[in-house]
Amino acid sequence: MPSSSIRVLTSSDVDQVLNDLSPEIALASQSNVFKNFSSPSPSKEGEHAIIQTPHRITISSEQSTMLFMPSRAPTSDNSKATSIKIVSVPTVSDGGLPATTMVMDETTGRVKAVVNARKLTALRNACGSAIFLRLFPSPTPPTHLVLFGSGAQCLSHTILFLRLYSTIQSVTFVVRSSTPRSQSLINDLSKQFPGISIKAEVHPSCSSEGLDEVVGKGDIIVAATSSTVPLFTAQPKRDARVILIGSYKPTMHEVDQSLVESAGVVVDSIEACMREAGELIDSNLTNEDLVEIGQVLDDSRAEEYKRKVEEKANSIGGNGVVIFKSVGLGIQDVAITNIVLEQAEKMKLGHVVENYD
Structure with a gap:
């Protein structure tokens, strides 16, 4: 997929991936980020920490509380990934919490994917x-x-x-x-x-x-x-x-x-x-x-x-x-979203928006 394009995964796309995803793969990726998070001396690439998880930002409106959670973490193949998840907590629940994760391309700094995160959270x-x-x-x-x-x-x-x-x-x-x-x-x-x-x-x-x-x-x-x-x-x-x-x-x-x-x-x-x-x-x-x-x-x-x-x-x-x-860590979202994105690419799922940037 060209670097200026974006893959969009709907809830249905995510469901297809999860139906075939081994629990052990998901557990292994979460174990990896937890272990790295609690490491007494987080490894770095120069001055750039592999684990970065600033405290969530909260913005409130009359209808909902919106949580913004940016993070960087290692992926299953020990490369690095950065993403931000946005979750909305409605004042009056309608049966679930809307959630979306944007995955960044660390090389170009562009957004490379938008993933429905309702079930991933x-x-x-x-x-x-x-x-x-x-x-x-x-x-x-x-x-x-x-x-x-x-x-x-x-x-x-x-x-x-x-x-x-x-x-x-x-x-x-x-x-x-x-x-x-x-x-x-x-x-x-x-x-x-x-x-x-x-x-x-x-x-x-x-x-x-x-x-x-x-x-x-x-x-x-x-x-x-x-x-x-x-x-x-x-x-x-x-x-x-x-x-x-x-x-x-x-x-x-x-x-x-x-x-x-x-x-x-x-x-x-x-x-x-x-x-x-x-x-x-x-x-x-x-x-x-x-x-x-x-x-x-x-x-x-x-x-x-x-x-x-x-x-x-x-x-x-x-x-x-x-x-x-558990109050939830953004690095968990990085890990699970990247697994789903990798599988979706292999399965050719999602809608690719060409020439976004």
Whole structure:
């Protein structure tokens, strides 16, 4: 494709790529960027850092909050790529978050691709969660998956986890009310995974009758909401793994302070989480109490960091629970978008705009 042209990938194009994409390829690319992000001495090319991920820029309007996330990161073939993702969070949700990633040509400085990122945001988050589960597996294989929410994040997590863990027998979505979207989610997943018990339970608040029992059965608990109050107050079962991916503002809290303080806590970025994640900001934890997922992926110190998390999870007052808190890193978008773009080029997908510049 000429350097002055642009490849545009619609949501349908992205779907075609994802249908054939091996989960292991996606997981490997995410592991690579996490590891590079947490490297104590990020490698450079002259004065140009391979990992560059400035804090997101937020612009608000009456109708939505728009997040701009530029980043540079290594790709699967160890070359470098730069992109910017734009996500809009509507004041009143209409069933999803519009998202687009622009991929740059590092040689010319031109835009070389525009990629619909609605599903890619959810996929890269699910991959980060799956990497966490592999690094901190429960003593017994998971059988019950509990998710708070029914949007794209929960859908992507469910599909990936069911593909990776054949032991999961039951999936429960906790929703505040039954909606056409939640019903469609259950129907679609039930058709895709006919041997699994998949259901939704309505619990308007953390004190709803029966919610404690649902939480208590979860081997893996995923929270993907923008709630400003804890979604549950029950103590998860021993050695549960709790994944928090919804909150991204200091005012948001998906779990209560006591759970955070009694668990081992792994994050995608210590700096970003202590700036944005309300659950961590309001706890008595400090930066020293947190471990980045990329640190655990560092072969030279992996056991040291794992031990730190597990000792905290099993300390006095602990219940073996380990939390993964992610606010999302732009470098994740660089990695997953480039994989999709490479595959789309091979499959000759998308619309090429000739002579754009």
